[in-house]
Structures are given as structure tokens and as C-alpha cells.
Amino acid sequence: MEKMITNQDIIEVVFCMGSSCFSRGGNRGLSMLQAYLKENDLETRVIVQGRLCQGKCQDGPNIAIDGKHYRSVDPGVILDLVKHHLENC
Numbered sequence: 065m066e067k068m069i070t071n072q073d074i075i076e077v078v079f080c081m082g083s084s085c086f087s088r089g090g091n092r093g094l095s096m097l098q099a100y101l102k103e104n105d106l107e108t109r110v111i112v113q114g115r116l117c118q119g120k121c122q123d124g125p126n127i128a129i130d131g132k133h134y135r136s137v138d139p140g141v142i143l144d145l146v147k148h149h150l151e152n153c
């Protein structure tokens with residue numbers, strides 16, 4: 065029997081969409097995450113959102129997963145972070 069998805073099984077990933085974070089790699093991370101979610105049928109478990117610049121551009125790319133902030137996130141690390149949160153939600 066397939067497990068029902070509850071709100072607790074869903075995580076939220078928020079990307080800073082400011083130009084600095086985006087050009088530092090946020091855009092590649094977002095593309096990689098969207099492709100990964102689609103390929104692995106996880107689009108219903110991971111909500112991807114964007115936010116405006118938070119004034120911490122020097123730390124970018126900045127993302128938040130379930131309210132936990134991560135800075136200087138290399139695009140290649142985003143998938144590991146999301147997998148970690150999915151496994152622990």
C-alpha cells in the first residue's frame with residue numbers, strides 16, 4: 065500500500081531570487097533542483113519558492129529549507145541538503 069503524503073512529509077525550499085545570489089549560482093541550483101524533483105516524482109513533496117534579496121548578498125547564494133538558512137550554497141550541494149531534509153521530515 066502506498067504511503068499517504070501528509071503535510072509533515074512536505075518540505076519548503078526558498079531561493080533568494082536577488083540578482084547577486086542568482087548570478088552566484090542560485091539559478092543553477094534552482095534548475096538542478098527542479099530537474100531532480102521532476103525526475104524523481106518529488107514535485108508534490110518539495111515546495112520551491114523564491115524571495116527577494118534579504119541584504120545578505122555577500123553570503124550568497126542563500127537558500128532556506130524549512131526555515132533553516134544556508135549560505136554560500138554551491139549548486140551541487142542543494143540536492144544533498146534537500147535529500148537530507150526529506151529523509152528527516
Ligand code: FES
Nearest residue numbers: 080082085117120
Ligand atoms: S541577492 Fe540574495 S541576499 Fe541579496
